[in-house]
Amino acid sequence: MENQELIKQVTEKANKWLTPAYDAETQAAIKKMLESEDKTELIESFYKDLEFGTGGLRGIMGVGSNRMNIYTVGAATQGLSNYLNANFKDLPQISVVIGHDCRNNSRKFAEISANIFSANGIKVYLFEALRPTPEISFAIRELKCQSGIILTASHNPKEYNGYKAYWDDGAQVLAPHDTGIIDEVNKIANASDIKFEGSPALIEVIGEKVDELFLNAVKTVSLNPEAIKRQHDMKIVYTPIHGTGITLVPRALKMWGFTNIINVPEQDVISGDFPTVKSPNPEEPAALSMAIEKAKATDAELVMASDPDADRVGIACKNEKGEWVLINGNQTCMMYLYYILTQYKALGKIKGNEFCVKTIVTTELIKKIADKNNVEMLDCYTGFKWIAREIRILEGKKKYIGGGEESYGFLAADFVRDKDAVSACCLIAEIAAWAKDNGKSLYELLKDIYVEYGFSKEKGISVVKPGKSGADEIKQMMTNFRANPPKEIAGSKVVCTKDYQTLKQTDAAGKVTDLDMPDTSNVLQYFTEDETKVSVRPSGTEPKIKFYVEVKGELCCRENYDVANAAADVKIQAVLKSLGV
Secondary structure, X not given: OOOHHHHHHHHHHHHOOOOOOOXXXXXXXXXXXXHOOOOHHHHHHHOOOOOOEOOEEEEEEOOOOOOEOHHHHHHHHHHHHHHHHHHOOOOOOOEEEEEEOOOOOHHHHHHHHHHHHHHOOOEEEEEOOOOOHHHHHHHXXXXXXXXXXXXXXXXXXXXXXXXXXXXXOOOEOOOOHHHHHHHHHHOOOOHHHOOXXXXXXXXXXXXXXXXXXXXXXXXXXXXXXXXXXXXXXXXEEEEOOOOHHHHOHHHHHHXXXXXXXXXXXXXXXXXXXXXXXXXXXXXXXXXXXXXXXXXXXXXXXXXXXEOOOOOEEEEEEEOOOOOEEEEOHHHHHHHHHHHHHHHHHHOOOOOOOEEXXXXXXXXXXXXXXXXXXXXXXXXXXXXXXXXXXXXXHHOOOOEEEEEEEOOOEEEOOOOOOOOOHHHHHHHHHHHHHHHHHOOOOHHHHHHHHHHHHOEEEEEEEEEEOOHHHHHHHHHHHHHHHHHOOOOEEOOEEEEEEEEOOOOEEEEOOOOEEEOOOOOOOOOEEEEEOOOOEEEEEEOOOOOEEEEEEEEEEOXXXXXXXHHHHHHHHHHHHHHHHHHOO
């Protein structure tokens, strides 16, 4: 039986959009939904409001309160404008940067947002066309703005769009401003509260000048230009997967000195439909398949793919048999930090005040690398806004030299305060050139790092539990883990449990100590005697619970890599079985 109460609620809500405050096209679409016998679309579009959360907005594009459209984007921008005007009222001129990616409607949403900011007396620097997310972060800092936004849904499917909000340090908004902005956005009752009529005098279109400044900053990340000179013609395949990377990544690689960049013409086409891939996510092997085919055809040595807003990069390289192998996010993060520390040491740049940052679910192996090189490694929550927070706290006191997360994001320098695929692409190309300069492939370098620092393997598992019943089940799973924490995992004793919701850490003897974190988070971690690490957390955006497993192994030489890898797979399965996953 249909839920008549729900249909009544969404109908009442939809009727509120049939006023002159909403355009004719929107009203026509809503009337069509209301008149249809099948109420599925009406319910999906109006059963809730698209929530402006701590990361901004993200949702399917379409008409309705639960969709990305000019009114939900408009409410977000009006709320942010109100918050900026209240917080920076003593400034003679408040200013913001606006950028957007390749997605359908991204330019439209960016221009509408520019009009709303300017209608509220705020100066707008609007990029002339699509640009990578890291450049927006850079521009906020460079132009000394108080905030900025980018219209992007990162690597989500083509039906989605999103809205990320940044603060004056170029980082995504954190407390107390995140909740303050959310409160202001929630006060926008309907479209009549939004000032859509822009002030052109307050909108300045920017582009090439900022591009040059950004690319010059990216060039400073290079640590061994001599290795690039010697290996400049190394064949590199790069694909932007139809996104913003095409605007700057090939240019940046050429500035660094690479002269043999091979593109994938079909994927250089800017398109919000992402016609050549099912998902524009460089974490998924299929997203790199065309680039790998191009690499095979051209006998290239490295493949790189950035996601639509060019803040994350996926890579592939050849193994000793000439087969193409995907390198995961933990491995790339490890190679980045290993290389940076190796070069800093060789150049005599380690002064004792350097620090790196990783997220709590990222491999512990990179902490070993940092420790062995006497560089501080900090842990933070998942998400680059937390890495940016550590940079901000230590600014002027210590030197940031790199940070990353297992989900394919890395930031090599602090002129950007979000993950940056532009500098990351250039840096991984330099690492490959340096490895070649030293007579080894990138894959052999990865193995050598394992031999020197110890072998580990990581695996992420997402258990999907859709609907309200699924949400209840996930909640119960977390409750059960807290009430009955495992005493052993895959035959190894649990020696430490961390609960980031209570901010308490419990050792094997039952001794409880405090965890020093900026906020609570619904994450549990278990560490065992044999150095297995398990992290459990519900997804904040999807109906799933995530398990991150890291196991240690033995690797005495490169030749034993396959054996160590296979043994780690067996161990991971044992861990998952003992957790009931």
